[in-house]
Amino acid sequence: MVFTTRVSLYKRHAVAIVVALFVLALLVLTGNASLAPVGAAPTNQMPAQPTPTTTARPILLTDPVTDPKQVGVQYYPQTGHTLRGAFLDYWNKYGGLAQFGYPLTEEFFEEVGSEHEQYQVQYFERNRFELHPENKGTHYEVLLGVLGRDFRQQDPPAAPIAGSTFFGETGHNLSAVFKQYWETHGGLFVHGFPITEPQMERSTNGKEYLVQWFERSRFELHPENAGSQYEVLLGVLGRHLSEKKGFPYGWYPFWGHAPDYSWVSGFIVSLWSPDWLSWLGPCSILSYSKEPVGRLNMIEMNGASYYDLLIKELGWPTEEELVVFGQLAPDKYKHEGLCVDQTRAPLYIVTHGQTNPTR
Numbered sequence: 640m641v642f643t644t645r646v647s648l649y650k651r652h653a654v655a656i657v658v659a660l661f662v663l664a665l666l667v668l669t670g671n672a673s674l675a676p677v678g679a680a681p682t683n684q685m686p687a688q689p690t691p692t693t694t695a696r697p698i699l700l701t702d703p704v705t706d707p708k709q710v711g712v713q714y715y716p717q718t719g720h721t722l723r724g725a726f727l728d729y730w731n732k733y734g735g736l737a738q739f740g741y742p743l744t745e746e747f748f749e750e751v752g753s754e755h756e757q758y759q760v761q762y763f764e765r766n767r768f769e770l771h772p773e774n775k776g777t778h779y780e781v782l783l784g785v786l787g788r789d790f791r792q793q794d795p796p797a798a799p800i801a802g803s804t805f806f807g808e809t810g811h812n813l814s815a816v817f818k819q820y821w822e823t824h825g826g827l828f829v830h831g832f833p834i835t836e837p838q839m840e841r842s843t844n845g846k847e848y849l850v851q852w853f854e855r856s857r858f859e860l861h862p863e864n865a866g867s868q869y870e871v872l873l874g875v876l877g878r879h880l881s882e883k884k885g886f887p888y889g890w891y892p893f894w895g896h897a898p899d900y901s902w903v904s905g906f907i908v909s910l911w912s913p914d915w916l917s918w919l920g921p922c923s924i925l926s927y928s929k930e931p932v933g934r935l936n937m938i939e940m941n942g943a944s945y946y947d948l949l950i951k952e953l954g955w956p957t958e959e960e961l962v963v964f965g966q967l968a969p970d971k972y973k974h975e976g977l978c979v980d981q982t983r984a985p986l987y988i989v990t991h992g993q994t995n996p997t998r
Contacts, residue, residue, distance in 0.1 A: 697889035697993050698902075698964065700744050701881065715741050726761055726768045729781040733825045737868050740764025743881055749892035751784070755929050759898060760784070762881045765873040766856065783829060783855040786876040791852045793834040806832045809854075817851050817858050820871040831855045843875070850874070891962045891995050894927050894936075903927050903938055903987065904962045904995050924984055925961060938987035941968075960995040963987065 703719020712723045720742040722730055730739055743762045751758045751769055759770040767784035774780045796810025803814035811833040813821060821830055831854025840850045842859065849860040857874035864870045884890060891904040905927035928936030940963060968986040 698962075698991070699889055700747070700886040700891060704745060717741050718743060720745055722761075725770060725781050729768060730763075733829050738824055738873060739766055740873075740875065740877065743878060744886065745897070746770075747892070747895055747897050749895040750929070757895065757928065762886070763877045764875050766877045767880060778828065784880075785831070785854050786880055787831065787834060787852050787854045787856055789880065790876060791834065791857070794836065797836050808832050809834050811836055813851075816860060816871060820858060821853075829855065885996070889993070889996070893960060893995070894929055896927050900938075900967050900987070902962055902964045904960065906960050908937075925963065925987075937984040938963075938967075939984040940987050940989050961992055962995045963989045963992040965990040 704721065706714040706716075707721065708714075709723075711727075712721050713727055714721050718741040722742050723746075726746065733739075740763050743764060746759055746761045748757045748759055750756065751760065761768045766786055769782050769784055771780055771782055774782075793809060794811070797812060799805040800812045800814065803812035804818060805812050809832040813833050817837060824830070833851055833853050835852040837849055837851045839847050841847050851858045857876060859872045859874055861870055861872055864872075881887060884892070891902070894905050896903040903925060905925045908924050908926050923940040924937055925940055926937045965988045968988055
């Protein structure tokens with residue numbers, strides 16, 4: 640039966656207190672000499688235990704990585720991140736640096752959309768790439784996030800304007816330099832339909848620009864770059880969304896993980912062993928999905944540092960979400976643990992962890 644960490648923690652403490660009181664009473668009644676007065680020097684001193692290391696600052700999703708120097712992997716020292724595979728192909732095909740900016744993170748899995756489906760994503764200065772395996776082999780395998788709609792409500796429909804392209808789907812026009820850019824930089828497939836008319840807005844640099852919002856982008860007209868490929872730029876919505884989600888400040892997706900499971904974020908659920916040893920404490924199971932099924936989207940935390948992480952560093956967190964760093968065990972389904980028979984969750988060797996302030 641699955642309990643939250645809070646319930647498991649109360650049971651664990653309650654049983655531990657009863658056992659401790661029973662042992663204490665037994666020692667007092669038998670006159671055990673090991674109950675030395677406070678301040679007395681112990682006769683058999685335990686060897687000094689290593690102090691768990693605590694990172695001075697959290698490990699960030701936006702932290703730079705080292706150049707892997709691999710064929711097919713492009714490294715950008717400007718932000719310290721890589722680009723590869725389907726995302727690199729999409730980046731090169733639909734505008735590259737001028738359109739999307741530099742990568743701000745490595746690839747990772749997070750929930751996308753109202754259905755809470757997890758997709759492999761990567762954040763760039765101007766948008767978020769999403770890998771959709773259900774569209775594999777088509778032009779829609781990689782899509783931009785609908786960041787335009789994430790940051791801007793659709794304006795009421797406008798009247799068609801002569802000489803413009805009118806989109807009845809959203810009730811807005813597209814013309815002049817924005818139309819030219821839209822048609823030559825991916826069009827509907829990349830940017831989606833317009834959801835506003837062109838209008839003046841103040842940018843993050845304090846200047847006002849003529850902008851137009853689309854489902855996946857915001858176009859900005861920069862007259863200081865007239866005649867160059869930078870005359871129209873996309874707004875830095877990818878950076879804004881990354882900051883809104885707290886990635887530069889130590890936050891991780893509420894549920895998610897790295898493609899190689901070098902980190903996993905989620906919430907602890909505790910499963911009690913049916914045997915008499917269950918009073919020792921709950922199993923350390925972390926779910927990285929909103930609705931885990933069986934052993935899917937769950938890991939059993941173990942390793943030399945997981946006890947220090949949960950007990951000494953984090954004090955058995957009951958309300959806080961966690962991010963753990965490490966790796967899946969080489970033989971991830973062959974291990975001993977109180978939970979293994981109940982969940983068959985793969986064993987995860989924890990090397991470090993931190994809280995994830997996602998709420």
